[in-house]
Amino acid sequence: EVQLVESGGGLVQPGGSLRLSCAASELTFSNYPMTWIRQAPGKGLEWVASISGSGESTYYADSVKGRFTIYRDNSRFTLFLQLSTLSAEDTAVYYCARGFRADPYDYWGQGTLVTVSS
Amino acid sequence: SYELSQPPSVSVSPGQTATITCSGDSLGDKFTSWYQQQPGLSPVLVIYEDTRRPSGIPERFSGSNSGNTATLTISGTQAMDEADYYCQAWDTSIVVFGGGTKLTVL
Numbered sequence: 001e002v003q004l005v006e007s008g009g010g011l012v013q014p015g016g017s018l019r020l021s022c023a024a025s026e027l028t029f030s031n032y033p034m035t036w037i038r039q040a041p042g043k044g045l046e047w048v049a050s051i052s053g054s055g056e057s058t059y060y061a062d063s064v065k066g067r068f069t070i071y072r073d074n075s076r077f078t079l080f081l082q083l084s085t086l087s088a089e090d091t092a093v094y095y096c097a098r099g100f101r102a103d104p105y106d107y108w109g110q111g112t113l114v115t116v117s118s
Numbered sequence: 119s120y121e122l123s124q125p126p127s128v129s130v131s132p133g134q135t136a137t138i139t140c141s142g143d144s145l146g147d148k149f150t151s152w153y154q155q156q157p158g159l160s161p162v163l164v165i166y167e168d169t170r171r172p173s174g175i176p177e178r179f180s181g182s183n184s185g186n187t188a189t190l191t192i193s194g195t196q197a198m199d200e201a202d203y204y205c206q207a208w209d210t211s212i213v214v215f216g217g218g219t220k221l222t223v224l
Contacts, residue, residue, distance in 0.1 A: 035213070044216070045153070045155075047212075047213035047215060050213070059212075061213075062119075095161070100213070101208045101213070102208075104151045104163055104172075105151070105163060106163050106172060108160040109160065110160055111160055
């Protein structure tokens with residue numbers, strides 16, 4: 001069974017930066033696209049960003065384009081999300097999930113909470 | 119931008135059939151997935167490619183998709199099925215989730 005474990009969340013001031021990590025248990029990590037999905041408190045799911053298995057292609061929601069960067073280190077089976085220029089609207093639980101487009105999100109991490117507040 | 123619409127809430131009696139809809143322009147031309155989220159937990163995939171069930175998902179969960187509407191059907195609904203349900207589709211390189219439906223089993 002694939003396990004995904006996020007880390008890196010916390011309290012950050014508006015305008016600040018943070019890096020989230022998602023460690024995968026599977027050796028076939030590089031075979032799959034990966035995605036970050038967030039959920040604001042009491043709200044629904046929002047797609048944030050995705051990356052191809054090789055890491056060569058990346059995709060972003062308009063709400064984060066230019067501020068967030070998704071990347072991966074396949075040698076360490078780890079997915080990252082660099083968050084910058086954060087605002088209160090970015091406060092959410094951030095989930096990493098395996099999949100993108102035709103590949104459904106079949107495995108999810110437990111989520112890591114990012115709180116943007118002064 | 120592409121949007122998916124779901125009813126905010128659906129109620130069902132135990133043992134009855136629950137139907138949750140998801141509407142979007144020409145949604146039937148795209149593959150739809152459904153996710154179940156219990157309070158405080160991560161979402162779980164229950165239906166993908168409109169009708170397919172992942173391993174471990176009970177047979178009472180089924181899906182369909184035609185025209186502008188995808189539907190998640192839960193037959194013989196159980197108390198454990200009470201949760202939020204989200205539909206999801208993708209268009210070119212954009213992923214969209216519906217707003218979610220809270221299923222209450224009364």
